[in-house]
Amino acid sequence: xxxxxxxxxxxxxxxxxxxxxxxxxxxxxxxxxxxxxxxxxxxxxxxxxxxxxxxxxxxxxxxxxxxxxxxxxxxxxxxxxxxxxxxxxxxxxxxxxxxxxxxxxxxxxxxxxxxxx
Amino acid sequence: xxxxxxxxxxxxxxxxxxxxxxxxxxxxxxxxxxxxxxxxxxxxxxxxxxxxxxxxxxxxxxxxxxxxxxxxxxxxxxxxxxxxxxxxxxxxxxxxxxxxxxxxxxxxxxx
Numbered sequence: 001x002x003x004x005x006x007x008x009x010x011x012x013x014x015x016x017x018x019x020x021x022x023x024x025x026x027x028x029x030x031x032x033x034x035x036x037x038x039x040x041x042x043x044x045x046x047x048x049x050x051x052x053x054x055x056x057x058x059x060x061x062x063x064x065x066x067x068x069x070x071x072x073x074x075x076x077x078x079x080x081x082x083x084x085x086x087x088x089x090x091x092x093x094x095x096x097x098x099x100x101x102x103x104x105x106x107x108x109x110x111x112x113x114x115x116x117x
Numbered sequence: 118x119x120x121x122x123x124x125x126x127x128x129x130x131x132x133x134x135x136x137x138x139x140x141x142x143x144x145x146x147x148x149x150x151x152x153x154x155x156x157x158x159x160x161x162x163x164x165x166x167x168x169x170x171x172x173x174x175x176x177x178x179x180x181x182x183x184x185x186x187x188x189x190x191x192x193x194x195x196x197x198x199x200x201x202x203x204x205x206x207x208x209x210x211x212x213x214x215x216x217x218x219x220x221x222x223x224x225x226x227x228x
Binding site: 031033041042043044045048050056091093103104106107108110 | 150158163204216219220221
């Protein structure tokens with residue numbers, strides 16, 4: 001697609017429920033990232049996928065968080081047993097990955113605003 | 118680990134020039150990026166510096182000094198639409214291939 005697409009744009013869930021967030025990266029972008037942004041804060045790295053390599057999960061805050069990606073396409077971020085501190089905007093980004101590719105930057109989606117009540 | 122510092126807020130008037138500083142501490146520095154984020158919007162990529170010096174893109178320029186672990190974003194001929202949050206981000210090869218973002222600087226442009 002023309003940009004990174006995330007769904008849903010907004011999600012309100014009850015504490016303890018599981019939620020699944022979806023990200024469609026730009027076609028041809030091999031790298032995909034998930035970040036979390038709390039209100040008025042910076043971006044907190046969660047997980048990184050690069051092609052068929054093992055994902056870098058070093059930013060996942062707890063074992064309630066998991067993510068999957070099928071090949072170089074859609075990714076889903078799952079949060080189990082949601083807590084109020086999970087309330088944030090979850091941003092997905094993709095980028096082309098080749099030598100020197102950092103100069104292209106990340107293209108972010110508009111995010112999913114998650115509210116846990 | 119890595120840490121980045123930015124001023125939390127900057128205010129300037131239309132037509133002025135403003136500089137947003139970023140200092141970082143990393144062990145395997147690879148590059149510094151800048152992103153702009155309007156309220157409620159997605160961050161958008163502005164620039165990337167891997168080597169020392171100034172990179173210019175229209176009204177925006179970005180500078181890097183690797184020896185000082187310091188960079189800045191320079192915005193010239195400020196416009197009201199430049200009111201946004203600006204984030205610096207570093208890639209540290211000792212911590213994978215993701216960028217770590219700073220806390221952000223909120224720029225307010227006044228008429």
